[in-house]
Every structure is written in C-alpha cells, then in structure tokens.
Amino acid sequence: MTSTRGLEGVVATESSISSIIDDTLTYVGYNIDDLAENASFEEVIYLLWHKRLPKKDELTELKKQLSDNMALPQEIINHFKTYPIDKVHPMAALRSAVSLLGLYDDLSEDMSDEANYQKAIKLQAKIATVVTTFSRVRKGLDPVEPRADLGYAANFLYMLSGKEPEEIEIEAFDKALVLHADHELNASTFTARVCVATLSDMYSGVTAAIGALKGPLHGGANEQVMKMLSEIGSEENAEAYIKEKLANKEKIMGFGHRVYRKGDPRAKHLREMSKQLTKLRGEEKWYNMSIRVEAAFTAEKPLPPNVDFYSASVYHSLGIDHDLFTPIFAVSRVSGWIAHILEQYANNRLIRPRADYVGPGMQKYVPINER
Numbered sequence: 001m002t003s004t005r006g007l008e009g010v011v012a013t014e015s016s017i018s019s020i021i022d023d024t025l026t027y028v029g030y031n032i033d034d035l036a037e038n039a040s041f042e043e044v045i046y047l048l049w050h051k052r053l054p055k056k057d058e059l060t061e062l063k064k065q066l067s068d069n070m071a072l073p074q075e076i077i078n079h080f081k082t083y084p085i086d087k088v089h090p091m092a093a094l095r096s097a098v099s100l101l102g103l104y105d106d107l108s109e110d111m112s113d114e115a116n117y118q119k120a121i122k123l124q125a126k127i128a129t130v131v132t133t134f135s136r137v138r139k140g141l142d143p144v145e146p147r148a149d150l151g152y153a154a155n156f157l158y159m160l161s162g163k164e165p166e167e168i169e170i171e172a173f174d175k176a177l178v179l180h181a182d183h184e185l186n187a188s189t190f191t192a193r194v195c196v197a198t199l200s201d202m203y204s205g206v207t208a209a210i211g212a213l214k215g216p217l218h219g220g221a222n223e224q225v226m227k228m229l230s231e232i233g234s235e236e237n238a239e240a241y242i243k244e245k246l247a248n249k250e251k252i253m254g255f256g257h258r259v260y261r262k263g264d265p266r267a268k269h270l271r272e273m274s275k276q277l278t279k280l281r282g283e284e285k286w287y288n289m290s291i292r293v294e295a296a297f298t299a300e301k302p303l304p305p306n307v308d309f310y311s312a313s314v315y316h317s318l319g320i321d322h323d324l325f326t327p328i329f330a331v332s333r334v335s336g337w338i339a340h341i342l343e344q345y346a347n348n349r350l351i352r353p354r355a356d357y358v359g360p361g362m363q364k365y366v367p368i369n370e371r
Contacts, residue, residue: 003356012190012351017048017339018182023262027182028052036269041152041177041332042066045124048182048339049117063151069125070146070155072133073104080137090134090327091214095207097130098123102203109201116345119202120338127334128152131327132159153177156331161319168280172273172314179266179307180329182336184259188212188219192337193344197351202341209337210330219326221308222315224253226322229289229312238292246300254309255297263304270310277317286313 004010018027025032027044028051035044039053046054046062054062076097083093102108105122107115133143144159153174157165165173183189192209196202213219232241245252257264271290278287290313294305315325 007353012185012353013193015185015340015343016051017336017343018184020184020259023260023265025183025265032179032265033269036175036178036266039178041174041181041335044178044181045335048335049120049342065121066125066152067146067148067150067155069122070129072126072129072143073101075104076100076130077133077137077143080134083138085138088138089214090131090323091210091219091330093134094127094130094327094330095210095214097134098127098203098210099207101126101130102201102207105203108203111199111201111345116202116342120342123202123206123338124334128156128331129159131324131331132156135160135321135324157318166280168276169318172277173318175269175273176311176314176328177332179269180311180332182333182339186218187215188333189337189340193340194351196341196344197348199348202338205341206334206337209333213326213330213333219329221253221306222312222329223322223325225309225312226316226325228253229286229293232289232293235285235288235292238289239296242293242296242300246297252293252297254312255301255305256303257306260304260306264306266307267305267310270307270314271305274310274313274317277314281317283317286316 016028018025019029027035028047030039030047030053035047039047040059042059042063043053045066046052046059079097079100080093101123105119107118110116129143129146136143141162144162146155146159150158150164151170151174154165154170157169157173185193188209191212192205195208196205216224228241232238242252274287274290278284290310294309298304312325315328316322320328
C-alpha cells in the first residue's frame with residue numbers, strides 16, 4: 001500500500017452529482033457559469049437531488065414543500081436560549097441544532113426512500129431558519145416567521161433582518177447559494193458520505209458534515225477574509241499590509257485552492273455582486289480594498305482568489321454578521337450533502353480505507369514493575 005497525505009489525488013468513489021475537470025465546475029453536467037447566471041437556488045436543489053432540472057410544476061411543488069417545512073420546533077428555539085451566547089460560535093450552535101432536529105422528527109430512523117426524501121426537505125428548509133433564529137435569539141430579538149410568498153433566498157434575508165430584502169440583495173444571495181451548493185468530494189461532503197455509509201441516519205450525516213465545515217481550512221475562510229479587510233481599514237493600506245504578512249510568512253485567506261490551478265470559476269460571479277452591492281450601500285471601499293488586496297497578493301504569488309474571497313464583502317454588504325458567513329455556507333451546501341447522502345444510500349458500501357503504519361516494529365509487553 002502507498003499512502004497519500006490528505007488523500008490528495010486519490011479517487012474515493014464514483015458520483016454523478018458534480019465534477020471539477022480542467023478548472024470547470026459542473027452540477028450534473030451543467031456549467032456553474034450557466035447555472036449562476038440563469039438558475040434559482042431551488043432549481044439547483046432539485047437538480048442535485050433528482051439529476052435533472054425541474055419542470056414548472058415540480059419547481060412550484062419544491063418551493064411549497066420548503067416553505068411549509070421552514071418552521072422550527074419550539075424546543076429548538078428554547079434550547080438556543082440556554083446557550084452561553086457570548087461564547088458560542090454560530091457553527092457550534094448549528095451543529096447542535098441539526099442534531100437536535102433529528103430528535104423531533106418521527107421519520108429520523110426510517111430509512112425508506114420516501115422517508116429520506118422527506119428528511120431532505122425538512123433539513124434543507126429548517127437549516128435556514130436555524131441560522132436566522134439563532135442570530136436573532138442571541139441578540140435578544142424574537143424569531144421572524146418565514147413568509148409563504150417569498151423564495152428561499154428572500155426568506156433567509158427576511159428572517160434574519162425582519163425586513164423585506166431588495167431585489168439586488170435577493171439576486172446576490174441566491175447566486176451565492178447556487179455557487180456554494182456542491183463541490184465534488186470536499187472534506188465535509190466526504191465526511192457525510194463516510195458517516196451514512198455505516199447506514200447512519202441523514203441527520204447524523206449532516207451533523208458530521210457541519211463538524212467538518214466548521215474548521216477554518218474548509219468553511220471559515222470568508223470570515224477570516226472579512227477580518228483581514230477590517231484590519232486593513234482603507235484602500236491605501238492594502239499593498240503594505242499584504243507585503244508585511246507575506247514577509248512574515250503569514251497565511252492570506254481567500255486565495256488558492258486544493259483542486260483549481262488556473263482559478264476558482266465561482267469567484268468572478270461574486271466579484272461582480274460585490275461591486276454592485278458595495279456601490280448600492282455607498283461602501284465601495286470594501287470592493288476596492290478587495291481589488292487592491294488581490295493585485296498585491298497575486299503580484300507576489302500566482303494564486304488567484306477563490307470563492308471565499310469576494311463572498312466576504314458580499315455578505316458584509318447584505319448586513320450579515322461576520323461569524324454567520326460559515327453557517328450560510330452550510331445553508332447552501334446542505335443541498336449537496338443531501339445529494340451525496342442519497343447517492344451513497346442508493347449504492348452503498350462501507351467506506352473503510354487502510355493506513356500505512358509507520359510506528360515501531362513488533363514489541364514485547366514488559367510488566368509495569370520492570371519498566
């Protein structure tokens with residue numbers, strides 16, 4: 001056996017959900033550029049789960065199912081109120097809440113296809129409400145009920161702020177959800193598949209995936225990007241800040257990718273939304289600062305920005321708290337996790353790799369009084 005650090009270059013399974021070939025990302029064969037410009041997030045959810053785009057009546061039914069299942073059990077809301085709010089990161093709250101949701105679902109242990117699809121709907125619907133409700137409860141605000149007349153992206157922004165979002169805000173957030181929905185066999189998706197390959201339930205699979213996404217090397221980069229921009233403070237400081245960080249061999253978040261070599265194809269869509277939203281808010285400095293950071297960094301290292309870099313200023317411009325950036329990643333990516341979970345269930349084999357042992361050779365036990 002030959003080991004590979006981080007399983008780099010190892011093909012672990014076959015999948016028909018998404019692909020990354022020659023720096024092109026596709027969902028079920030549809031180029032991400034095509035979907036980002038034309039598809040709604042609900043269409044992408046249907047595509048990932050059913051391997052085809054929905055017809056009009058199918059999309060209408062999916063939207064209704066999601067809307068009908070957004071409300072949280074009161075027990076989850078009450079549970080949030082017991083958290084030590086000043087110490088709990090929203091990703092920890094999300095991880096715990098999704099696990100708790102399984103306790104209040106009568107179908108949680110039912111592994112039939114129909115039950116699993118119903119769980120998929122509930123998880124996709126409720127994860128948005130979990131994030132927005134926790135955000136409000138920790139500020140001492142009452143949760144905002146979802147509205148049946150709003151789509152998924154609009155409902156999230158409405159439940160977060162209590163105000164009906166503008167069209168450009170809905171467009172930007174919907175596009176961000178589309179771009180983050182799936183990404184082949186990334187760390188959290190692989191974690192979900194490993195978990196459910198034991199025939200554990202869907203709530204366990206999604207909880208495990210959230211645990212993997214919580215790590216800063218996977219889901220926390222855009223939060224760190226916004227922290228960096230806040231530290232820079234103004235456009236004029238960008239070049240000197242980056243040069244100093246690089247001279248000190250400090251990591252700059254939001255650049256490079258484990259899979260892409262020529263550049264993350266998702267980044268350009270969020271760059272444009274950042275430009276539009278920051279102008280709308282009269283805070284172009286965040287976009288201009290990002291442009292200068294990109295120029296300063298890429299002049300020193302040939303690593304283009306990834307999807308996290310410009311999503312930071314997009315989310316900030318939407319008035320979203322910085323520590324909610326990664327939970328929002330999960331709100332989108334749960335669509336992909338569920339697609340992979342369903343695919344794993346449909347053609348399951350326990351995932352059990354081997355390890356290349358590098359410890360000491362054969363040893364003999366020595367009684368404790370002789371050591």
